[in-house]
Amino acid sequence: MKPWFIVFRKELKDLSRDRRTMTNILVLGALLGPVLAMGLLMLTMKMVADEAEKTIRLPVQGAQYAPVLLDYLAYSRIQVDEPVEDPAGAVRSQEVEAVLEIPPDFGERLRQGRPAELTLISDHSRTRARIARSRIESAIQGYSSAIGSLRLSLRGIDPVISQVITLHDQDLSPDGGAAALLSFLPYLLIIGIMQAAMVVAADLTAGERERQSLEPLMANPVAPEQIMAGKLATNVLVSLAVLLLSLGGFALGSRMVDIGEAGLNFSLWSIPLLLTFLAPLAFMFAALMSFVGAFARTVKEAQTYLSLLVLAALMPSMLQMVLQSRVQGSQLLLPIWSHNYLINEVLRGESLAWTEWLLPSAGALFAGVAFAFLAARLYRKPGFIF
Incomplete structure (x- = not known):
């Protein structure tokens, strides 16, 4: 041996x-x-699946300035809550995932055909907040696209003319x-x-x-x-x-x-x-x-x-x-x-x-x-x- x-x-x-x-x-x-x-x-x-399906509670500062937008958000399973006193502090303390601020001139800018500004306050370092922010941003972008298409249609212009390039995103990464x-x-x-x-x-x-x-x-x-x-x-x-x-x-x-x-x-x-x-x-x-x-x-x-x-x-x-x-x-x-x-x-x-x-x-x-x-x-x- x-x-x-x-x-x-x-x-x-x-x-x-x-x-x-x-x-x-x-x-x-x-x-x-x-x-x-x-x-x-x-x-x-489990967290990603739950966050993608649940209704998001979104405090809105200045909700009275954009009632139509809030109805659109509700259709996207985003529940509008009462405003908070300290939006940044509420997000930092994780009392809420995000806060939406609507300025007083939001409706006036829409009527004039000018870009209307919104502020979404969130903490990008937190996973739950990122998922909620993504859903809120998608809903707001959808509302913005719908308004833009209506403006073009009222002027007799096909909304498709504004889509110069259509990009299809094919994600090969794991979910x-x-x-x-x-x-x-x-x-x-x-x-x-x-x-x-x-x-x-x-x-x-x-x-x-x-x-x-x-x-x-x-x-x-x-x-x-x-x-x-x-x-x-x-x-x-x-x-x-x-x-x-x-x-x-x-x-x-x-x-x-x-x-x-x-x-x-x-x-x-x-x-x-x-x-x-x-x-x-x-x-x-x-x-x-x-x-x-x-x-x-x-x-x-x-x-x-x-x-x-x-x-x-x-x-x-x-x-x-x-x-x-x-x-x-x-x-x-x-x-x-x-x-x-x-x-x-x-x-x-x-x-x-x-x-x-x-x-x-x-x-x-x-x-x-x-x-x-x-x-x-x-x-x-x-x-x-x-």
């Missing part, structure tokens, strides 16, 4: 005995992401909050793998130092590279287990939530596809964490180093989540950056070229081999034990 495999079995047995650590890794680390993501999706979809979830899902998958690799690496290096079990292990007539390879294989296996549980959690959540309406395509075939695609990334994280964890002398020190490393490594994923830029060419060789983008494409149901599958995996494998080589060199140094 190969020495590295003996170390691999020994480390797995040690980890299985530490039930608290394994519970944190396999249950909290793997399933927290799917539960959080599906919960957010359910909440977002509601699913677009934000699409950019959030890869982040949850990647951070789950990283956290698993971080915990295992800290336990297999600094943890063994504190338990004083590392020195007897290194005293065996076995090459340090074999010991490192056994520990690395343990880390990779646990990381893949966390990834598989996370993908299974997302697949189960997709059966509980109708994600098809949100534009997500997460089928059972996505599990082996993403598992194969992300396996090299799990190897890279395990090698990276093993290399950095070898520096630490205590578990607390290892956790400090590895936590900072997790934040630094997740920066590409967070940038891709915000920018949503296309990754192509040599950028596909950049791990995390390319993986984040391509996970999104898979969930959208897009077809990918073979280079888009191979190049990110090749980049992750190359980085993983480099970190594994550096970790093996650390295991050979006397300072690793003494």
